[in-house]
Amino acid sequence: MADVAARPAELATIWRKLVGARIRADWQYRTSFLLFLVTQFLAAFLDIVVIVVLFTSVDRLAGWSVAEMAFLLGTASLAFGLADVFVSEVEFVAHHIRHGSFDRFLLRPVGPFLLLCGHEFAFRRTGKVLQAVIILAVAVTQVDVDWDVWRVAMVVQMVLTGFVIFGGIWVITSSIAFWAVEVREVANSFTYGGNFVAHYPMEIFGGWLRRLATIVPLAFVSYYPALWVLGREDPNGSPAWLRFAGPLVAGAVVLVARVVWASGIRHYRSTGS
Amino acid sequence: MALIRLENVEREFVIHRREGRVRRRRHVVRAVDGISFDVTAGEIVGYIGPNGAGKSTTIKMLTGILMPTGGTVRVDGLDPQRSRTELAMRIGVVFGQRNQLWWDLPLRDSFELLRHVYRVPAARHAGRLASFVDLLDLGPFMDTPVRQLSLGQKMRGEITAALLHEPSILYLDEPTIGLDVVSKSRVREFLARVNGALGVTVILTTHDLSDVERLCSRLMVIDLGRLVYDGTVDDLKARHGQYRTLVVDLERPNGPLEVAGAEVVRVDGPRQWLRFHRDRTTAAELIAAIARTTPVLDLTVEEPQIEDVIAHLYGAGGTQEPSA
Numbered sequence: 001m002a003d004v005a006a007r008p009a010e011l012a013t014i015w016r017k018l019v020g021a022r023i024r025a026d027w028q029y030r031t032s033f034l035l036f037l038v039t040q041f042l043a044a045f046l047d048i049v050v051i052v053v054l055f056t057s058v059d060r061l062a063g064w065s066v067a068e069m070a071f072l073l074g075t076a077s078l079a080f081g082l083a084d085v086f087v088s089e090v091e092f093v094a095h096h097i098r099h100g101s102f103d104r105f106l107l108r109p110v111g112p113f114l115l116l117c118g119h120e121f122a123f124r125r126t127g128k129v130l131q132a133v134i135i136l137a138v139a140v141t142q143v144d145v146d147w148d149v150w151r152v153a154m155v156v157q158m159v160l161t162g163f164v165i166f167g168g169i170w171v172i173t174s175s176i177a178f179w180a181v182e183v184r185e186v187a188n189s190f191t192y193g194g195n196f197v198a199h200y201p202m203e204i205f206g207g208w209l210r211r212l213a214t215i216v217p218l219a220f221v222s223y224y225p226a227l228w229v230l231g232r233e234d235p236n237g238s239p240a241w242l243r244f245a246g247p248l249v250a251g252a253v254v255l256v257a258r259v260v261w262a263s264g265i266r267h268y269r270s271t272g273s
Numbered sequence: 274m275a276l277i278r279l280e281n282v283e284r285e286f287v288i289h290r291r292e293g294r295v296r297r298r299r300h301v302v303r304a305v306d307g308i309s310f311d312v313t314a315g316e317i318v319g320y321i322g323p324n325g326a327g328k329s330t331t332i333k334m335l336t337g338i339l340m341p342t343g344g345t346v347r348v349d350g351l352d353p354q355r356s357r358t359e360l361a362m363r364i365g366v367v368f369g370q371r372n373q374l375w376w377d378l379p380l381r382d383s384f385e386l387l388r389h390v391y392r393v394p395a396a397r398h399a400g401r402l403a404s405f406v407d408l409l410d411l412g413p414f415m416d417t418p419v420r421q422l423s424l425g426q427k428m429r430g431e432i433t434a435a436l437l438h439e440p441s442i443l444y445l446d447e448p449t450i451g452l453d454v455v456s457k458s459r460v461r462e463f464l465a466r467v468n469g470a471l472g473v474t475v476i477l478t479t480h481d482l483s484d485v486e487r488l489c490s491r492l493m494v495i496d497l498g499r500l501v502y503d504g505t506v507d508d509l510k511a512r513h514g515q516y517r518t519l520v521v522d523l524e525r526p527n528g529p530l531e532v533a534g535a536e537v538v539r540v541d542g543p544r545q546w547l548r549f550h551r552d553r554t555t556a557a558e559l560i561a562a563i564a565r566t567t568p569v570l571d572l573t574v575e576e577p578q579i580e581d582v583i584a585h586l587y588g589a590g591g592t593q594e595p596s597a
Contacts, residue, residue, distance in 0.1 A: 025377035106338040109361040
């Protein structure tokens with residue numbers, strides 16, 4: 001019938017259709033859909049208020065101006081927000097493995113990653129992105145920087161590499177679920193068996209690992225490039241090339257994520273969990 | 274050439290069983306233990322066995338979502354474990370109640386989504402869908418959200434969803450489970466037509482042996498991970514179902530009758546069940562013998578039930594019959 005491998009354009013169409021279906025399905029429960037959306041956007045707005053209050057009460061923090069801090073925060077949270085919108089769905093792999101519905105994703109002529117991300121898309125997550133865009137937009141106009149093409153390009157690069165790094169970390173930590181059967185057994189041996197769902201450590205474990213794994217790449221996403229954009233010296237005197245190492249780190253994270261995800265799928269298929 | 278070929282396929286699972294509080298011992302369980310068979314294009318095969326016999330494990334290996342630990346599997350010339358996504362284009366799968374339809378969306382939307390996932394050209398999809406709507410009478414509920422469909426309607430939708438991309442093989446895991454009589458016969462009728470008119474090779478697991486009797490040209494029985502029978506339904510009955518049962522209604526309750534060549538297997542008031550080997554004696558001889566001593570009001574002869582025949586096979590332990 002069709003070619004064996006789907007072209008990128010076809011994959012994009014599949015993703016779009018899945019996302020559309022998801023939104024239409026969620027829209028069936030209008031009240032809950034709207035409530036979720038409103039609370040998410042409200043939370044995002046409240047975050048901004050907190051930041052504004054915080055920043056209006058101080059002038060400088062560790063030598064950084066309020067606008068500079070906002071710039072740092074804006075780029076990082078925009079990158080995170082995009083990863084949250086497009087990649088965080090991969091977390092649901094744990095849910096599907098537990099409920100035996102992951103098989104369905106492996107029975108399609110398209111990779112399970114794309115199917116999962118499209119299938120579990122949640123429109124409400126866009127709230128964080130909007131919040132980040134507002135913060136960044138304000139920061140960009142307030143910082144004392146002569147904007148040129150290179151600096152603008154750097155900001156775009158910061159957001160993109162940040163998105164890739166956060167997404168990669170999401171994939172890596174979610175992949176634990178493929179081995180979670182064993183993790184669960186380990187947990188059971190400490191808790192004398194019992195209700196395995198209650199002791200299922202995947203979500204908590206993944207969350208902590210994610211937080212831990214984020215700290216180092218975060219430096220490359222925001223801090224070092226921001227130093228360059230804002231024309232600041234690194235107080236710790238790190239080498240200048242670190243400021244441009246973002247894409248390198250992103251590439252490495254993607255590579256690791258691919259390997260971990262692929263071996264997770266292989267493990268799943270070899271254990272039949 | 275065989276469309277599906279299994280050679281000495283094995284599948285082991287490692288299970289850690291707790292012994293005491295912390296100690297665990299490693300157990301190796303062999304779910305599939307050296308299965309070989311060929312399926313030719315156009316066959317419709319019933320794959321049956323008790324729970325835990327290895328049916329689902331086999332099907333999972335055929336689709337590439339589970340790797341065998343031994344032996345080789347070939348489906349349509351492909352190695353399912355290596356070419357899983359390529360194979361996905363050529364197979365359709367219905368796994369019992371785990372649905373592939375979008376729960377909250379109209380049935381129609383699921384079909385449209387699958388069209389994109391399988392990259393079927395719009396016109397081609399429309400034509401094929403129209404014929405399924407017609408065959409399975411999906412029209413009245415095409416615009417109903419899947420969650421509101423009855424079990425039978427859902428199953429018809431599932432089967433359609435599994436066939437829209439024109440696969441050459443269809444796997445069904447318990448396609449008629451929980452369905453009422455009408456839905457059951459409708460699904461069966463449809464599967465027969467899919468097999469006959471579209472030439473789709475069908476492999477189905479079931480607990481309902483009437484599925485097998487109505488549908489399948491071939492029957493495979495698996496028990497404890499081994500194939501214990503592979504042949505036609507009639508052949509199975511002929512080989513293992515030589516016993517028939519004569520049911521007689523006597524005038525009044527009686528002690529178990531004593532007749533040469535038959536054995537009373539059950540007594541219920543004036544009714545008695547006598548089992549006999551059809552090659553050693555005939556029903557007529559038995560009736561004559563009984564009538565000589567005891568007045569008989571009514572009688573029937575029961576053919577061997579496939580359930581009994583298969584129950585006989587289970588646990589018989591790997592005496593594989595040559596295929597018919």
